[in-house]
Amino acid sequence: CWILFRCVLTPPASPRRGHAAVADARAILESELEGIRVAGTWKGERIITSKQGPRINVDGSRGTILNFCANNYLGLSSHPEVVQAGVDALNTYGAGLSSVRFICGTQDLHKELERRLAEFHEREDCILYASCFDANAGLFEVLLGPEDAVLSDELNHASIIDGIRLCRAKRLRYKHMSLEDLEARLQEAQSSRMRLVVTDGVFSMDGDVAPLEGICALAERYGALVFIDECHATGFLGARGRGTDELLGVMDRVHIVNSTLGKALGGAAGGYTVGPKPLIDLLRQRSRPYLFSNSLPPPVVGSALRALELLLASSHIAQSMAAKTMRFRDQMTEAGFTIAGSAHPICPVMLGDARLASLMADDMLKLGVYVVGFSFPVVPKGKARIRVQISAAHSDQDIDRCVEAFIQTGRKHGVVA
Ligand SMILES: Cc1ncc(COP(=O)(O)O)c(C=O)c1O
Numbered sequence: 001c002w003i004l005f006r007c008v009l010t011p012p013a014s015p016r017r018g019h020a021a022v023a024d025a026r027a028i029l030e031s032e033l034e035g036i037r038v039a040g041t042w043k044g045e046r047i048i049t050s051k052q053g054p055r056i057n058v059d060g061s062r063g064t065i066l067n068f069c070a071n072n073y074l075g076l077s078s079h080p081e082v083v084q085a086g087v088d089a090l091n092t093y094g095a096g097l098s099s100v101r102f103i104c105g106t107q108d109l110h111k112e113l114e115r116r117l118a119e120f121h122e123r124e125d126c127i128l129y130a131s132c133f134d135a136n137a138g139l140f141e142v143l144l145g146p147e148d149a150v151l152s153d154e155l156n157h158a159s160i161i162d163g164i165r166l167c168r169a170k171r172l173r174y175k176h177m178s179l180e181d182l183e184a185r186l187q188e189a190q191s192s193r194m195r196l197v198v199t200d201g202v203f204s205m206d207g208d209v210a211p212l213e214g215i216c217a218l219a220e221r222y223g224a225l226v227f228i229d230e231c232h233a234t235g236f237l238g239a240r241g242r243g244t245d246e247l248l249g250v251m252d253r254v255h256i257v258n259s260t261l262g263k264a265l266g267g268a269a270g271g272y273t274v275g276p277k278p279l280i281d282l283l284r285q286r287s288r289p290y291l292f293s294n295s296l297p298p299p300v301v302g303s304a305l306r307a308l309e310l311l312l313a314s315s316h317i318a319q320s321m322a323a324k325t326m327r328f329r330d331q332m333t334e335a336g337f338t339i340a341g342s343a344h345p346i347c348p349v350m351l352g353d354a355r356l357a358s359l360m361a362d363d364m365l366k367l368g369v370y371v372v373g374f375s376f377p378v379v380p381k382g383k384a385r386i387r388v389q390i391s392a393a394h395s396d397q398d399i400d401r402c403v404e405a406f407i408q409t410g411r412k413h414g415v416v417a
Contacts, residue, residue, distance in 0.1 A: 075393025089302025
C-alpha cells in the first residue's frame with residue numbers, strides 16, 4: 001500500500017523534467033538580472049592589474065590612473081614593510097591553516113595580533129574573524145536573546161543589518177543619527193533584559209560621524225550597552241588613531257567595537273571584535289562565522305601586525321592624510337562643489353542625479369582619475385554622488401589633479417560654472 005501511494009504521489013525521475021527545471025531557474029535569474037540593468041543599478045568590476053595604491057592600472061590602461069576610490073586611508077596596503085611582513089609570514093607559517101581556529105587553525109601569530117588589537121583599542125580582549133562582515137554577522141546572535149532589545153541606526157552598514165536579523169532580540173531602528181528618536185526607542189525597550197545601541201562610528205556613504213557623546217549619555221540614562229563599527233575610523237581618527245570613540249572622548253563609555261583589517265590597517269582582509277573578556281570568550285564558543293570558517297591566512301596576519309606597528313610608530317601618516325583631505329575639500333568647495341561630511345577622508349561630491357554621477361565618473365576616468373558614482377539603492381533616491389576617498393599615499397599634486405579633473409567634467413555637465 002505504501003509503495004502504491006509513493007508511486008502515485010512521486011513523479012518518476014526524468015532527465016527532461018530535470019532540464020526543464022534548470023531552464024526555468026535560468027529564466028528566473030535572467031529576468032532578475034535584466035531588472036537590475038533596467039533600474040540602472042548594475043555594478044561592474046573594473047580590472048586592476050597593479051598593486052593597490054594612489055596610482056593603479058585599470059582595465060588595461062596604458063599609463064597609471066590616479067585612484068581615489070579605495071579604503072586605503074593610510075596608504076599601507078602596498079607599503080614595502082607591510083608587503084615584506086606578509087612574505088616573511090608566508091615563508092615561516094605557510095599559506096594557510098586548512099582549519100578553523102579551534103581545531104588546528106590558531107598560530108602564535110593570531111594570538112599576537114589579537115593581543116595587540118585589544119591593547120590598541122584599550123579593551124579587555126579581541127577575537128579575529130575572516131572579515132568585519134563576519135564579525136558583524138557573528139556578534140548579535142551570541143550576545144542577545146529574545147528577552148533583549150537592539151536599537152540600530154537606520155543607515156548602519158549592511159553587515160550590521162544582516163547580523164541583527166540573525167539574532168532573536170526585539171529589533172528597533174532609530175532615525176539616522178537622531179538622539180531624539182533613539183531616546184524614544186530606548187523608552188520602548190525599557191522592559192527588555194538588556195539593551196544594545198548599535199551604530200557605525202563613521203557612515204561609509206556620507207563620511208558623517210555618529211554623535212557618540214549623546215548616544216553614550218542616553219545609553220547610560222536608560223541602562224544600555226553601546227556598540228560601534230569602526231571600519232572607517234580605526235587607525236586614523238582620534239589623536240592616536242584609535243577611532244571615533246577616541247575622537248569624541250568616549251573610549252571608556254563604548255563597550256564593544258568591531259572593525260576591519262581590510263582598510264587602514266594594511267588593507268588585506270580580516271575583521272575583529274574587541275570588548276569585555278566574557279563576551280570574547282563566549283564568541284569563541286558560539287559565534288558561527290568564527291567556529292565554522294577557516295582562520296585568517298598567516299601572510300594577512302603578518303601584514304596587519306606590521307601595519308599596526310607602522311601606524312603606532314608614525315602619527316604623521318594620519319596627519320598627512322588629514323591635511324590632504326582638507327586640501328581636497330577646500331579646493332572643491334571653492335570651485336563650487338557640494339561636499340558632504342566634515343573632515344573625514346570620505347568626501348562625497350553630491351550631485352543628486354544618478355545618471356549625472358555615472359557620466360561624470362566615466363569622464364573623470366577618461367581624464368585619468370578613477371572615482372565611482374553611487375546611486376539608489378546604495379544611497380537614498382535623489383542623493384547620487386561620487387565618493388572620493390583620500391589616502392595618505394596621495395601627493396598634493398595628485399589632489400590638485402583630481403580637483404582639476406572635477407572642475408573640467410563639472411563644467412562640461414553644468415555642475416559648476
Ligand atoms: C561600516 C562597514 N562595516 C563592515 C564592513 C565589512 O568589512 P570587511 O570588508 O572587513 O568585511 C565594511 C566594508 O565595506 C564597512 O564599510
